[in-house]
Amino acid sequence: MRITVGVDGTRYTDEVEPRMLLVHYLRERLGKTGTVVGCDTSNCGACTVHLDGHSVKSCSVLAVQADGCEVTTVEGLARDGRMHPVQQAFHDNHALQCGFCTPGMIMQAIDLLADDPDPDDHAVRHGLEGNLCRCTGYQNIVRAVRDAASKMAPGAGPAAEQVSDSAITAREASHTGGGS
Known part of the structure; x- marks a missing residue:
């Protein structure tokens, strides 16, 4: 096909x-x-x-x-040679050990933050529950997602501007009737 x-x-x-x-x-x-x-x-x-x-x-x-x-x-995800804010937060918060789950965790975290821009620990854990980390790095992963949320909040600076990621852009378009 x-x-x-x-x-x-x-x-x-x-x-x-x-x-x-x-x-x-x-x-x-x-x-x-x-x-x-x-x-x-x-x-x-x-x-x-x-x-x-x-x-x-x-x-x-x-x-x-x-x-x-x-x-x-x-x-x-990277734009103009800069990591996406969630990628950067995973790096800054040591939210990986072997790195195997990291790409999926990052992609799911971006989707989670598009739905809930300010999740608490419970909401992060619930939002990521379909993604497994065999190294049990969940504490740092939750910390990274919360860190990314704070940096992506309106008025948070340059990282907030970079959140023109397709997940968020498409979600906003679908909520305003101009979606795919």
Whole structure:
């Protein structure tokens, strides 16, 4: 089947097998290896990407289902050589150990913050519960998400301006009736 999909701001048209998973399309065809293959059963969340502004586990989505959609991977978050505020917060708060879950955690955290820009610890834990960290770095991950939220708050400075990420932009458009 022929699909056309936008990935990290670039449009791709490819022939894919109907059964090809989005995670394999991103990694094998497009070289987006930041999208990690974890469990292949949608249990771990390591493969989380944004599909039209909402987080999805790309091991549970067929590439053909992304036809006509916009996909953002962890590689597509940085702008002008600067990390996305959530990426920076994960770095600043040492919210990783082995790093395997980190891309999925970051993508899910951005989606969480689009829905709840000022979550408490409980809300962060609840919002990330579908993503697993085998190194048990949850304390630092929660701290990083809360730190990112504070830096992304209106009037928080340059980091707040960078939050033109596709997840938030698409979510705002859908809430105002101009969505995809």
